[in-house]
Amino acid sequence: MDMREVDAPPQSDTVNFQTLEKMGYKNNSRGEWVFKVDSSEDSGGDKSAKVPPHSSTTHEQSSLSYTVWRESIDTSVESIDTHIGKIQDNIKKSQGSIDLYFRLPK
Numbered sequence: 001m002d003m004r005e006v007d008a009p010p011q012s013d014t015v016n017f018q019t020l021e022k023m024g025y026k027n028n029s030r031g032e033w034v035f036k037v038d039s040s041e042d043s044g045g046d047k048s049a050k051v052p053p054h055s056s057t058t059h060e061q062s063s064l065s066y067t068v069w070r071e072s073i074d075t076s077v078e079s080i081d082t083h084i085g086k087i088q089d090n091i092k093k094s095q096g097s098i099d100l101y102f103r104l105p106k
Contacts, residue, residue: 017027025033 020033024036026036028034
């Protein structure tokens with residue numbers, strides 16, 4: 001069995017069929033669920049047609065988009081943390097100057 005072939009879920013489970021289709025699988029003429037890239041074996045398929053690599057599935061694109069989004073968020077949080085640290089340092093320096101300026105004479 002090809003790694004990109006899956007066993008079909010029970011016939012009554014249409015949710016699983018929809019999930020398989022969203023993941024990039026299709027039911028070929030032999031009743032097998034195969035990845036759409038491999039469907040050229042199916043009748044009517046064009047064996048010379050260029051197909052995108054396996055990584056172009058909607059699910060994997062969503063995962064990549066999430067990863068990029070998450071990295072962007074992490075970078076923003078790190079930047080904010082750096083700025084907060086600088087602000088805290090400036091407050092400490094300013095507090096020292098304020099204390100010297102308002103020091104009451106003895």
